[in-house]
Amino acid sequence: MIIDNDLLSMQQARILAENACAAQKALALFPQERLDEIVERIVLAVTPHLGELAKLSCTETDGGLWQDKLVKNGFVCTNVFERLGAVRCVGVIAEDRANGLMDVGVPLGVIAAACPSTSPVSTTIYLTLIAIKSGNAIVFTPHPRAEKSMKRVLDIMIPAAHEAGLPEGCLTYLDTVTRSGSLELMNHPCVSLLLVSGVPGLLEAARSTGKPVIYGGTGNGPAFIERTADIVRAVRDILASKTFDNGMAPSAEQSIVVDGCVEREVVQALEENGAYFMTEVQSLALAEHFFCPLGKRRKGTMGVSASVLASRAGFSVPDGTRVLVARRKYVADNDPYSRELLAPVLALYVEDDWMHACEKCIELLLHEKNAHTLSIHSQDEEVIRQFALKKPVGRLLVNTPAAFGGMGATTNLFPSMTLGSGSAGRGITADNVSPMNLVYVRKIGRGVRDGESLLGSARPADVRPANFGSVERSDNEFHGTDQLHLLERILKEAIKTIR
Structure with missing residues (x-):
C-alpha cells in the first residue's frame, strides 16, 4: 500500500x-x-x-x-x-x-x-x-x-x-x-x-x-568588553557561556567587541583560557566548512567541539583548545563570521572606544535581523546605561555569561528556554517567554466617579443641546440649515481651488 x-x-x-x-x-x-x-x-x-x-x-x-x-x-x-x-x-x-x-x-x-x-x-x-x-x-x-x-x-x-x-x-x-x-x-x-x-x-x-x-x-549576539571591565572574569564568563553545549545555547555570545585600549589584555586572557586564534587562511577554511558557496548552512556543524571543527577544516589546534577565534574588521554580507555560528567559534572585533563599539554591536545585532541578546562587561554605569538605551535588542546582560544570564540562571530574568527576539516583526514579544x-x-474597572458631574464640568455653558438648529433662531443664531449652507459654500470654494 x-x-x-x-x-x-x-x-x-x-x-x-x-x-x-x-x-x-x-x-x-x-x-x-x-x-x-x-x-x-x-x-x-x-x-x-x-x-x-x-x-x-x-x-x-x-x-x-x-x-x-x-x-x-x-x-x-x-x-x-x-x-x-x-x-x-x-x-x-x-x-x-x-x-x-x-x-x-x-x-x-x-x-x-x-x-x-x-x-x-x-x-x-x-x-x-x-x-x-x-x-x-x-x-x-x-x-x-x-x-x-x-x-x-x-x-x-x-x-x-x-x-x-x-x-x-x-x-x-x-x-x-x-x-x-x-x-x-x-x-x-x-x-x-x-x-x-x-x-x-x-x-x-x-x-x-x-x-x-x-x-x-537565537542571534548574532555580541559581547562588549569595555576598558573598565574585570578582563579575566569577563573572558572566563564568555568562554564558559560559549562552550556550554558546544555553543548551542540560544543567548550565547557569537562575537566579542573589544575596547581598543585593553585589546592586549583580552587576547592574553583568551589564550590563557583555551582560545585559539586562527590565521586568516584557517578562518576561511573553517568558514567554508560552515557554509556553502551560496551561503546556505552545511549540516553537521552545530554543536561540534573546537578540535573537531579544526580537524575538519584541515588544521590542528593544541590540546585543551576550547574556542576558535577569528579576527575580523567589518560586518559584511560576504563574511561568514558576521553570521550566527552555533558552535564554539567567536569573531573578535577591536574598536577605538565604547561609542564605536556601540555602533559595531548594532551592526552585528541587525545583520541577520535577530537582535536577540547583547552582553556587556563594564564597571562604568553610564556606558552600561547608554548601551541599554540605544541597542535594538531583546535583552541586555551585564557582567554575566550570556548563555546562563539569558535563560535566567545567573540573572533574575524569568527562567525560560524560549527567548523572544528584539527585532520588529519577528514575533509579538521580546520577553523571556513565560x-x-x-x-x-x-x-x-468599577465606577468611582459620577458621570453626570464629569459631563457637566466638561461642557461649556453656551453649548447647545442635541436639537440645536431645530428651534427658532434669534438674531445672532444660525439654524441648522444655515450651518449646512455655510459648509456647502466652503466645500465648493475648496473644490474650485483644487481644480
Missing part, C-alpha cells in the same frame, strides 16, 4: 487541532490550583528520565554535550518549576480594591508549537509546563532532526498529565511529521497562537498565517 505522508500528516493536524480545541474548553474552567497540580505531576514523571533524554537528544542530533543538555533539562524541572509555583496566570491575578480594579487572566486557547533541534527536550518540557500552567492546549510539531527525542519526552508527559486530570487532547503531537502537516496545523482555525522556538525555517510561514507568533530565536505570554488580561 502506498501511503502519502503529506496527506496523512495534514489529516492528523486537522484532527489534533479540533480535538485540542474541544478539550481546551474544559481545561479553561480549571482553577489555577488544579492546573498547578497537573504541572507538578508532569515534572515528577519526567524527572527520573532526564539523563536518558539528554543522551538520546545528543545522539540523535549529533551535536552538543549530553551533560550540558542534562543541565538544561534539570534547570526546567527545578528552577523553572519553582518559579512557576509563584505565578498566577488564570482567574483573578491581581486586585486593587481601593481603586476598584481587577485583572483576570484568560487562556488564549490552542497553541501550535515547534521546538529547536538544539534543545529539543528541555524546550518541549518547558513549553508543556507553561501552556498547561496558563490553561492552554498545546500541539507540538516535532523537529525532523529531533523527532525521537521530542516524541519520547512527550510520551512520558502525556500519560502523567492525563492521570492528573488533564483533558485528553490538550497535550499532543504530530506523529507523522512533514512540512505540509506543520503548515496545516499552524493555519488551522482552531489554533490561536503559534510558538516557534528556534526553527527559523518556519518563521515566514508562521507569520503568513495572520495569527500572533511568539518567535524564540505563561503570562500565553494569556490575555481582562481588565475590570
Whole structure:
C-alpha cells in the first residue's frame, strides 16, 4: 500500500487541532490550583528520565554535550518549576480594591508549537509546563532532526498529565511529521497562537498565517568588553557561556567587541583560557566548512567541539583548545563570521572606544535581523546605561555569561528556554517567554466617579443641546440649515481651488 505522508500528516493536524480545541474548553474552567497540580505531576514523571533524554537528544542530533543538555533539562524541572509555583496566570491575578480594579487572566486557547533541534527536550518540557500552567492546549510539531527525542519526552508527559486530570487532547503531537502537516496545523482555525522556538525555517510561514507568533530565536549576539571591565572574569564568563553545549545555547555570545585600549589584555586572557586564534587562511577554511558557496548552512556543524571543527577544516589546534577565534574588521554580507555560528567559534572585533563599539554591536545585532541578546562587561554605569538605551535588542546582560544570564540562571530574568527576539516583526514579544505570554488580561474597572458631574464640568455653558438648529433662531443664531449652507459654500470654494 502506498501511503502519502503529506496527506496523512495534514489529516492528523486537522484532527489534533479540533480535538485540542474541544478539550481546551474544559481545561479553561480549571482553577489555577488544579492546573498547578497537573504541572507538578508532569515534572515528577519526567524527572527520573532526564539523563536518558539528554543522551538520546545528543545522539540523535549529533551535536552538543549530553551533560550540558542534562543541565538544561534539570534547570526546567527545578528552577523553572519553582518559579512557576509563584505565578498566577488564570482567574483573578491581581486586585486593587481601593481603586476598584481587577485583572483576570484568560487562556488564549490552542497553541501550535515547534521546538529547536538544539534543545529539543528541555524546550518541549518547558513549553508543556507553561501552556498547561496558563490553561492552554498545546500541539507540538516535532523537529525532523529531533523527532525521537521530542516524541519520547512527550510520551512520558502525556500519560502523567492525563492521570492528573488533564483533558485528553490538550497535550499532543504530530506523529507523522512533514512540512505540509506543520503548515496545516499552524493555519488551522482552531489554533490561536503559534510558538516557534528556534526553527527559523518556519518563521515566514508562521507569520503568513495572520495569527500572533511568539518567535524564540537565537542571534548574532555580541559581547562588549569595555576598558573598565574585570578582563579575566569577563573572558572566563564568555568562554564558559560559549562552550556550554558546544555553543548551542540560544543567548550565547557569537562575537566579542573589544575596547581598543585593553585589546592586549583580552587576547592574553583568551589564550590563557583555551582560545585559539586562527590565521586568516584557517578562518576561511573553517568558514567554508560552515557554509556553502551560496551561503546556505552545511549540516553537521552545530554543536561540534573546537578540535573537531579544526580537524575538519584541515588544521590542528593544541590540546585543551576550547574556542576558535577569528579576527575580523567589518560586518559584511560576504563574511561568514558576521553570521550566527552555533558552535564554539567567536569573531573578535577591536574598536577605538565604547561609542564605536556601540555602533559595531548594532551592526552585528541587525545583520541577520535577530537582535536577540547583547552582553556587556563594564564597571562604568553610564556606558552600561547608554548601551541599554540605544541597542535594538531583546535583552541586555551585564557582567554575566550570556548563555546562563539569558535563560535566567545567573540573572533574575524569568527562567525560560524560549527567548523572544528584539527585532520588529519577528514575533509579538521580546520577553523571556513565560505563561503570562500565553494569556490575555481582562481588565475590570468599577465606577468611582459620577458621570453626570464629569459631563457637566466638561461642557461649556453656551453649548447647545442635541436639537440645536431645530428651534427658532434669534438674531445672532444660525439654524441648522444655515450651518449646512455655510459648509456647502466652503466645500465648493475648496473644490474650485483644487481644480
